[in-house]
Amino acid sequence: MAMADPAATAPAPAPAPAPAAAAAATATATDTGTEQPHQPHQPHQPHQPHQPHQLHHQHHAPVAGFDYNPDPALDPANQHTHAHTHHSPRVDAAGHDDAVYTVNTTADPSLIPHQDHAHSHSHSPSHCPARPGPGPGPGPGHGVEKHHPLHSPPEYSGHEKVEHGHVSATRGSSSTDDDNDNSFWSRIKRLYRRYRPFSHLVYFLFFTGWWIASLVLHRNDMNWVVPFLVWLCVSLRLMFYYVPARHLSSAIRWLWDRSALFVYRKIPGAWRTPLGAAAALAVILVGTFASSEAADNTRANRAVSLFGMLVMIFAFWATSAHRSRVNWRTVIVGMLAQYIIGLFVLRTGTGYDIFRFIADRAGDLLGFAGQGVAFLTSDDIPDKVHWFLTGVIPAIIFFISLVQVLYYVGFLQWFIKKFATFVFWALGVSGAEAVVAAATPFIGQGESAMLVRPFVPHMTKAEIHQIMTCGFATISGSVLVGYITLGLNAEALVSSCIMSIPASLAISKLRYPETQETLTAGRVVIPDDDEHKAENALHAFANGAWLGIKIGATIIASLLCIIAFVGLINALLTWWGHYLNINQPTLTLQTILGYLLFPVAWLLGVSEDKHEILLVSRLIAQKVITNEYKAFVQLTKDSDYANLSPRARLIATYALCGFGNIGSLGIQIGILGQLAPSRGGDVSRLALSALVSGVTATLTSAAVAGLVVTDQIALFTAKASS
Template identity: 60%
Template sequence: MASNPAVGNDSIATSEATGHQVAIPPRETNEKHPGIEQYSKGDDGLAVGDVEKGTADSTSSNSDEDGQKKRGFYKRFRHIINGFIFFVMTGWWIVSLVLHRHDKNWVIPFLLWLAITLRLITLYIPVKYIMKPAKLVWDNTAGRVRNMIPEPFRIPAAATLAIAVIIVGSFVSAESADNTRENRAISLFGLIVLIFVMWATSRNRRAINWHTVIVGMLTQFIIALFVLRTGVGYDIFNFISTLARELLGFADQGVIFLTADSVADLHWFLTGVMPPIIFFVALVQLLFHWGLVQWFIGKFAAFFFWTMRVSGAEAVVAAASPFIGQGESAMLIKPFVAYCTKAEIHQIMCSGFATIAGSVLVAYIGLGVNPQALVSSCVMSIPASLALSHMRYPEEEETLTGGKVVIPESPASEKPINSLHAFANGAWLGLKIAGMIVSTLLCIIALLGLVNGLLTWWGRYLDLTGDYDLTIELILGYVCYPIAFLLGVPRGDLLKVGRLIGIKIVANEFVGYTQLIALIKKEPDLSPRTILIATYSLCGFGNIGSLGTQIGVLSQIAPGRAGDVSKLAFSALVTGILSTLSSASIAGLLVQNQAAFSQSAS
């Protein structure tokens, strides 16, 4: 990717590499956002994993200390505190390994200790020094192999490798009753059709960055392979889903305090789903105040930035969307939205449509949806959204964040005073989100009832009664029938899954999951493969209602780009929906025993 031209007095410059006009913020705008002008690459570019925040935080211990000025207690005693944390966690890990190596899972404690230890190390040693040995190993292994291949043949070779990995990973395992090789072949064919549709409808096929597409699809498959076929991957995601389920129990304690023990056992939406949403949003806001959310998102974004060669803005939003939601993820790059290219705006919206947010994730688990499928689908859809968006709307302009991963620091006026203030703000935000979900569901379900009533009345004069009452679900079921087939759904359940996909697009995924749970209760013998693919297919904000949300949020952040946002919104919506469906197709390829997967995750 070409380097950005220098920022001058003119707001428009021409890229020497592409000949396209490049939107560059004028100097007075940079003075308003001083962090923008200071985001620049060093002599050898940004070190892998480094994330610049605010006014270009350094990775040295000195800059780390400067970043904690407002936390006087930590600043004075940070060495003692960090040492205490390290020795406590190390002692806990060693004791747990000695006492419970054979009767408890040792992988999760080790990974938790390793993550905390690495974070403490990076507080004192710049990440670039840690990554230099890894880069040296890469350059002398995979890098040498890559350099041996002539430039014109590198993309075809990478595509061949990706296809081989997907075919071998999909078909080498033994068949099971609900996952035969015939079913896998249909799911693979559906994935090929999906990619072909993105290529055929691309805005400019010649501008497609095939490196981003190949690495994105391969990363999506490898993540699925890691989660669904390996013990370690299964344990990690099962641990995450278990933590998410336990949040429901913590919220129940608050419900019991406010009402009575019997109320928590009623399993009403108001008492079983809303309280976990409020608590989870408050907890996320507290972690955000401590800087943990930004740090995690930054590292996650750096991985996609360096592997897939996308811009920093795209990487940050894509990595943040499954954790904080479609509107909030765009707020992380608020100073840059006004200067994003059209392809970046398309990608920002696509990432929001392709996944769900952590707040509603807890709500779906409360309904009884498989938590491990939800978590893995969100992670799988990140590289898928990057790959498919770059196929549908390739980058043809010069990007302002093309050489860095940046999470600007929030303005001082918007920061909570302390942790209690952050938690209280989060509780209020969670209440608003839960209230919005409840009111939206009430109105949408009532509206669907009204439309179905009118359609059923009209259909009676055409003798459409009984199991084939004319309803919007029936119409959408037949419209989405081919989609369900291409995902590899068993033949007898195609219309059922088609209905769910259609209602998710027209209404929202919440209504879709509600109907899925009702269908499972109504038909206990429903195929486990059907349940699995339907769960993955619904796991995204890709619906007409979210279209308005995305347009509204981005138009408020960058009023001058409202026209571009509106023009690109529908294309991004379709691409986001297809990104979610690609995860469902890959899940159909890899899960060998859907019944066991669903039972173990319940």
């Protein structure tokens, strides 16, 4: 778990005030808190259409630990900042924490028909500082300020403020536009800005009253945790408008620097990763073997599950695309987080309630697409016709429209920027990867990729591999209720989805480590922002619907062809097997894979009974070749599985809880290929590796369940009664 030392990594001062060095010095001074001379506010200039940038491909020094990335979006010459009323206000007058935009850096054509920009753009190259190159002369590097991983927590400042009597520079043009505009919405905005404290007080009183009323009216029959968390989030957001968030983050940084980081620096560099792995393993060992035994859950069975986890980690390291570039901090922290999440969800009622609430609300959100389907067809179709065409595709189209609106108002840019800062510090992965991984269990593999739509054409191969892996590793909230109605345990499904988030990051980074600089590792560079081509939110919503139709059609075509091809292969295998008297069961891909996965099922710690191990391995094969729904039906309805032991049933439920199947290849290839046609070759080459990684991440969650759940019957019966 390598960690950069600020003293060791601080760049030497430049001998001459070259433009690149001066810009870098300005950025460094800003980051260290040095006050910069205030620049007078420039009057708003009329919007000029974007001129094509010259794409400079200078050989500059890449970020330490990563190879040079020739992506023109990382070239400061192609970057700018712009302001409009829909983006979050600048959190720092110096502007170093703003998201950076690029133009004319994406090889793929725009997914949305071209329209005039509806917002004024203020090109500010000073906010995209270049790093000095290693040699003399101008050698600008990528204008992406990287936070040294783990040397201290990120510092935030999430409040709006006025500097020296006027609005900060990036907000200046938008404010000027509002002041000169007498439209209804502009007057509302001016009124809101004038009386903002009173508006915030009304918001706070409203949510406080709602929270208190919920406690009084439903203190016995409804959960109090979720309303409290909603009230807490709203209260903190309002508070940080007036109390700078950096006061809190600075205190955390101070405590971190004088505790964990102080101890860390005392450890020799060669011992840091082994000691980190040993500490994580110690936590898992104590949590696993300190618990009491149950009838079919002995410490010997748990030892097999733990051994299986270690074997899977070693196998992916041995087959890694770049073994020497594996970031072990990501792997160790990811696997430890998976175990801790399992403890939190399965051994505390609070953890389960929180994640079940999120999953249910995500399913409800996507379920509103059913009302549109009912209008277009019949009221009975959404409830009685459970087709992929009428159930999944409309939800994808609806969600893409919502995402387009969220990009238009600037919420997703703000969220990705904040999330990227923290995740890069904690796990060493890019913000785009982390956003997709965190969202997939709640909204699904197709919808989660849309959250980072502008970044897909610029992603490295490792990032593409990661977002595909996390899509294969979990199921989504939209199908959660359907699987629960089959008789499956809700706790197992919810916990498996959440546990697979860090597991997918760890397994993917073992199989395909990051070797290049990325756009969202620390600071965020947002390429070719299509969302600014909409005139208003309704226009953005309509653009999203059009984009959703294109992606939905691509998914349908890809699924049709891939599933038909699997059927062709099974037919040929069955015909060939008849001549060898292979009839019960017939020779198919499912049959072959079921036997090949027998050792894998044993490594999960299913049971000591070979018959149960074979049954579980066949379920996993059914899930991979067909889909998890058919495997779940087989688990709950097939008479062969009626007498399965509680431990074997538990591990089988976890092992099947993911979209890792051949049909999902069509969804992933269809969506990513449509979002970035120029990357279609990379997507296809990485798809099978990502599928194997996603399936394995799900299997590690099954192994962790074998470690954490000591008495399945007692635990689930108690939670059902509560």
